[in-house]
Amino acid sequence: MSIKYWSQVGIGMLVLGFSTLVSWYEGSALLDHSWEWRYSAPLSEMVHGSVTNSNDIVTLDFFVYAAKFSPLYPGMMIISASYLLILFGFRVFKQAGFRICLALMGMIYLALSFIISSSPTTGGNALFWLLLSAGALMIVAASLIHVVPFLRLRRPFNQN
Numbered sequence: 001m002s003i004k005y006w007s008q009v010g011i012g013m014l015v016l017g018f019s020t021l022v023s024w025y026e027g028s029a030l031l032d033h034s035w036e037w038r039y040s041a042p043l044s045e046m047v048h049g050s051v052t053n054s055n056d057i058v059t060l061d062f063f064v065y066a067a068k069f070s071p072l073y074p075g076m077m078i079i080s081a082s083y084l085l086i087l088f089g090f091r092v093f094k095q096a097g098f099r100i101c102l103a104l105m106g107m108i109y110l111a112l113s114f115i116i117s118s119s120p121t122t123g124g125n126a127l128f129w130l131l132l133s134a135g136a137l138m139i140v141a142a143s144l145i146h147v148v149p150f151l152r153l154r155r156p157f158n159q160n
Contacts, residue, residue: 005091012084019076026070027062040065071123075130082109082134103142109135 030040037044037051041061048056067074082105089101113131116124 005087008087009084012080012087016077016080016084019073019080023066023073023077024059024062026073027064027066029069030057030062030065036065040068066123067127068119068121068123071126071130074123075127078127078130078134082138086138099142099145102138102145106135106138106142109138 030036031054034054037057041051041057042064043060044051044056044058047058051057063074063077085105086102089098089105093101109131113128113135116131117128119125119128
């Protein structure tokens with residue numbers, strides 16, 4: 001494996017790690033805002049039922065809170081994780097498998113974007129547009145990867 005590949009993986013992992021830590025820190029403000037527990041702690045409610053004190057909050061809910069109110073670093077998490085998945089998919093799969101992987105990722109992102117489309121917060125709207133555009137780009141890229149080899153096979157007619 002080449003140094004180009006591993007340097008891209010390393011930079012992607014650094015960005016993902018940094019943005020994850022910052023998102024986690026920003027989301028920890030949920031502990032101080034008890035009025036927001038009902039709306040921003042869905043995983044804690046699934047685990048513990050109703051959230052009555054800060055000890056009931058699951059750590060993953062910090063990311064939900066950060067995504068709702070400060071979406072920059074959760075967006076960076078999505079972009080860097082997408083980049084790493086595309087890099088791994090390109091390395092692991094051949095051309096046909098890669099375009100299927102890319103199309104599936106695009107459909108998953110589109111589905112996630114429609115799940116959060118009715119979010120009343122600006123962060124939710126920003127992540128909606130990020131997921132929508134990333135999903136659409138992945139599907140377009142998969143389509144182009146599928147079509148380009150066929151375009152090379154077509155040759156213009158000779159006019160002799």
